[in-house]
Amino acid sequence: MGSVAALALSATMALAADKTIGFAQIGSESGWRAAETTVTKQQAADRGLDLRFSDAQQKQENQIAAIRSFIAQGVDAILLAPVVATGWDAVLQEAKEAEIPVVLLDRQVDSSEDLYLTAVGSNLVHEGEVAAEWLIGAVGDKPCRIVELEGTTGSSPAIDRKTGFENTLKGHDNLQVVRSQTGDFTRAQGKEVMESFLQAENGGKDICALYAHNDDMAVGAIQAIKEAGLQPGKDILIVSIDGVPDLFKAMSEAEANATVELTPNMAGPALDALDAYWKDGTMPPKFIQTESKLYTQADDPAGEYDRRKGLGY
Numbered sequence: 001m002g003s004v005a006a007l008a009l010s011a012t013m014a015l016a017a018d019k020t021i022g023f024a025q026i027g028s029e030s031g032w033r034a035a036e037t038t039v040t041k042q043q044a045a046d047r048g049l050d051l052r053f054s055d056a057q058q059k060q061e062n063q064i065a066a067i068r069s070f071i072a073q074g075v076d077a078i079l080l081a082p083v084v085a086t087g088w089d090a091v092l093q094e095a096k097e098a099e100i101p102v103v104l105l106d107r108q109v110d111s112s113e114d115l116y117l118t119a120v121g122s123n124l125v126h127e128g129e130v131a132a133e134w135l136i137g138a139v140g141d142k143p144c145r146i147v148e149l150e151g152t153t154g155s156s157p158a159i160d161r162k163t164g165f166e167n168t169l170k171g172h173d174n175l176q177v178v179r180s181q182t183g184d185f186t187r188a189q190g191k192e193v194m195e196s197f198l199q200a201e202n203g204g205k206d207i208c209a210l211y212a213h214n215d216d217m218a219v220g221a222i223q224a225i226k227e228a229g230l231q232p233g234k235d236i237l238i239v240s241i242d243g244v245p246d247l248f249k250a251m252s253e254a255e256a257n258a259t260v261e262l263t264p265n266m267a268g269p270a271l272d273a274l275d276a277y278w279k280d281g282t283m284p285p286k287f288i289q290t291e292s293k294l295y296t297q298a299d300d301p302a303g304e305y306d307r308r309k310g311l312g313y
């Protein structure tokens with residue numbers, strides 16, 4: 001690295017080195033969430049930042065308490081992955097009054113934009129559209145009864161991924177969502193709800209496809225489908241979102257069909273925006289969008305599994 005670049009890096013490190021960040025994480029409900037935590041801690045360490053971490057066990061009240069604690073500690077910035085979209089106005093107002101910038105990661109809030117510096121995330125509606133477009137292509141004009149495993153009730157991914165999927169199905173009357181229920185983004189609940197869908201739908205014989213708002217619920221559902229004596233990926237097509245290693249493993253065994261990738265590295269763009277803001281007051285855009293890429297069985301799922309399995313999922 002040239003001396004100028006080294007100087008710039010050390011200047012950034014020096015700038016960041018005395019900064020403290022509070023990270024109010026949702027929990028560890030999915031492989032993707034675990035990877036986001038791993039990557040965020042690494043991104044902070046690479047920048048010489050002091051990261052204080054809180055795991056809210058998927059409870060909003062715990063995240064709010066963590067934010068208040070970070071404010072009391074006088075941190076320089078707060079990262080928040082908001083478990084649900086509503087109920088943040090008061091605590092975000094307190095952070096604003098304490099002049100502590102808040103950056104949202106991977107989910108959105110209904111609060112006014114002036115209560116956070118920026119939000120880093122995917123286009124959640126588009127993810128639902130990509131999943132629906134794949135299924136429309138896979139099914140053609142065959143009748144297809146779809147069951148849907150929704151994410152955490154009231155979370156922006158659950159709301160937006162449902163919207164994108166169902167809007168895209170409009171006009172394709174042969175495809176119909178016949179049952180939809182939350183599995184709270186977890187494998188265990190994905191399996192449990194899928195068992196009830198199978199029971200309600202003639203042992204699963206009347207189900208053509210599963211749309212799961214994340215891969216972990218899909219992996220749980222795959223287990224339930226196999227226990228019901230059916231072949232996931234064949235008897236019941238499976239499309240989901242995240243791109244975690246175990247979904248690629250299932251695809252490599254033809255037990256799943258497609259996933260829309262969600263990068264676990266939301267912290268990189270978030271910390272870059274904070275660096276620029278601290279350096280000279282640069283205001284980032286209110287939304288920094290990450291990529292959404294579709295992977296199917298044609299995209300070397302075994303290789304993708306090998307590439308991803310060590311990345312903290």
Ligand code: GZL
Pocket residue numbers: 029030031032033106107121122157185213214215216241242262
């Ligand atoms: C989406 C993110 C979701 C993941 C799930 O941006 O909030 O939360 O898709 C995780 O795996 O639980």
